Amino acid sequence: MKEFAYARAGDAREAAELIAQRPDATYLGGGTNLVDLMKLGVTDPGLLVDVSRLPYDRIEHRDDGSVLIGATVRNGELAGDPGIRTRFPMLSQALLSGASGQLRTVATVGGNLLQRTRCVYFQDVTKPCNKREPGTGCPAVEGAHRDLAVLGTSDHCVASHPSDMAVALVALDAVVHLRSVDGATRTVPVAELYLLPGDTPQRETVLERGDLITAVELPAPPAGAAMRYRKVRDRWSYAFALVSVATSVSVADDGSLADVRIALGGVAPRPWRASVAEERLRGRRPDEETLREAARAELAAARPLPDNAFKVDLAVDLIVAGIRDLSTRKDRA
């Protein structure tokens, strides 16, 4: 049997001490992805530092409208939180569209952010993979890449980021609270947490070794925003997104878009904030042509492969449909 040590941290200081003990130590949250990867042989930690019971299990709705979500809050609990459901419905929808009830009950917010790509080559240790073993090559380019990324990829890696929650968080301008091994704290916007693969696909985030996610902070939602998370996938539950879109719009009295936020999932190595499209739409009336033009501009940088080229048009259609549906809705807040 492959042996590994397990230690449960009681607080952040203890977690930091444990993680510093061994170079092959890693944090364990709900384990819904890490344990799978251990079984597959993709990762082989010598010490699991269980941080799932650290005292970061609260959802704090603050007076200024912002929310502080502890890193060990379970996905299911966050999805069901009344304040999240009413004020940040896209986040609840994103969470509920992911995994299964059992997995959401176990998976943590921090762990969800740090889950790994489901690229079949990354998960199969008998095959090369630049992310798993840098320099061995990327078989996905010639092989199975239908589910993989079209934006932000490189010649070395075309993996897509699997999280639904992170897409909603990026659209909501969420910020990650981090604590380093020496106890220093800092914040990083979720949108800046992830690195694009470039020629170092093994480096996935800006986290330094031992950095611990302690919370995710949501700023107050934009005034009068209608928002939605829509996920398109092969089956109607328990599947990763082919393309998903988190959309939030605030429509001014004259019918123009006072505020618009768009983030895409399933299309890039990280949750993809569609800044180009947002820029083109802000202050404009969301007629079909304007929407389509903006969405196309966002996807102009796409570098699709033969079997995932459909994602480009699908992303365009989803952006258009998302804003169209929200800006014509009668039940806008």
Place this chain on the structure above:
Amino acid sequence: MTTIERTVGAPMTRVDGLDKVTGAARYAYEFPIGDVGYVWPVQATVARGRVTGVDPAPALARPGVLAVLDSGNAPRLNAEAEVSADLFVLQGPEVAYHGQIVAAVVATSLEAAREGAAAVRVSYEREPHDVVLRADDEAAAIPETLTDGGPGFAERGDTDAAWAAAEVRVDHVYTTPVEHVSPMEPHSTIAQWDEDRLTLHNSDQGPFMSAQLLTGLFGLEDGAVEVVAEYIGGGFGSKGIPRSPAVLAALAARAVGRPVKIALTRQQMFALVPYRSPTIQRVRLGAGRDGRLTVLEHESVQQRARQVPFADQTVSSSRMMYAAPSARTTVKVAPLDVMTPAWFRAPGHTPGMFALESAMDELAVELGMDPIELRIRNEPEVDPGTGKPFSSRSLVECLRQGAARFGWERRDPAPGIRLEGRWLVGTGVAASHHPDYTFPSSALARAEPDGTFLVRIGAADLGTGARTAMTQVAADALGIPLSRLRLEIGRASLGMAPFAGGSLGTASWGWAVDKACRALLKELDAFGGVIPDEGLEVRADTTEDVVNRPEMSRHTFGAQFAEVRVDRDTGEIRVDRMLGMFAAGRIINPQTARSQFLGAMTMGLSMALLEIGEVDPVFGDFANHDFAGYHIAAHADVPALEVAMLEERDNSPNPIGGKGIGELGIVGAAAAIANAFHHATGQRVRDLPIRLERSREALRAARTLEHGPAGGAPQQVG
């Protein structure tokens, strides 16, 4: 005096249901066994070539490892045995497919075996491989026979002349991908030797036939192999014969001199368990303006392993479904560097009827005729392929009654015009068919001195309800309440019996059980109804009864209906509802029968929209080899399913009166959904599964047409 109610025909709850849900039912891997070794296979990482070296040292150095087997030291099998070539496990260095067992580790724990297997160093001489099926593969050849015993090629009438003369024609190519069988219980085995006797606890569809196969493969005396398969968590054809892991277990137990066990991981299932061959099918239908078929041509190109001559009967439904006076049906099989494909629920008929029933729908559209009416107009009086009378054939009744239940008469035939919100909505129909097989079987019935009865039949219950059905048949034949009956199934030593495959179990076993029970009652009469002290038993064998049946064409039929909606923005597809209307003789147990139909229709839905084994041409394996990558319908995909069964009298001499139902429910389901997709969007998808990219391509084509001169935009109806 108590009144005995007949149980056949009653919706009886499974007799083993409580045992299953409480965990008391023992599956193959769960039998307690002392001093057991665990086997873990080492699998080829090349798709073609030969093993040039196996270094067992790193594995043997690990604690708990008992042995490393490879083709150099594994016990020899009987090379003369007439079994599928892929079962000669570890008998030579050749690698015929990616994932093939090239070595194995036996250890005292599962973990040690697994770690040991990872430590074995295997070197290969790699040869270029070809794993991709192509319609124009020059090596593709027509096999002499298909798995149903029919010829690889058959023709009636003058097909070419009829095609040239046909007033209306449709001619299209349909494809279906690799589909994986994926039973809930993986293939698992405990193997134990006692000198030259082998006992296998095996997840197995046919313990008697498997024992015979293994007797030959290991070159043993008759009766030296016992196969126990009391409970099985699904097989769908893949457990019809022992597969390579079961043979490996028997070899390993022999080698280490103690019992061993093996259970495949889900990932290993994709590599080591046969799958449904992909197909590339061309169907040509020619008809008069009156809708009567004048010609039917169906060619299927499919694949096989180079060493294993397997050929699904993909065109066999086309040989007898419709009264076309001329017909040409051909199967071509291309040898590739792949694991052998094999039986998977309704082998051949499932992909074949997707193609034929899609083509029939296309012909109906071409003729401007209702697709149900088109099928009724082509109803044959006798089997058009053989000229034999049908023992029973209720296709037309299924279509008519199904149509009434489904609300077909309200259907506007025009495709691509119904819009509900952002959804395009449509309905479709397809016929369903499966042969009705009956194989010889034996059974034993015994009266015990205490007034109870014992019935033994070498049947296997895959989870379908066979144990329950046989209980019903035996209780009725004996005229006793269930409390006085004990039924034993699931062992080779219970006597000659066919496997649970081809939907033939209930009819075949049931006949033998009925015969044994009635013979026992007759014997008892001779004793004046008094059971002798030592009990009384009778064994019956239906071989002669089956062989001497009148020549007839025996089949089951059904009609599948589906309503689907397609999102105009995204191409997402939802199946709103399905109805299956089936006629399969006398239904022994409507409750378990309904479950079988529901399961099969769900598989058909899954096939239509989701399932595809993604062949990786570079590595030669399946890129998606777990349930995250190989999508099977989840609950959320399965809509309101309705199953209706038509009571049918069959004119065969089987006293059971029941025909097989296990496979009928999957056949035609995918075509009904694809036809409904066409009705919704106005565009035909001929390649399964209809995933998002294909659906979107169809919508794009529909939009282009809409904007053309003759175009008409869909109208809101909801």
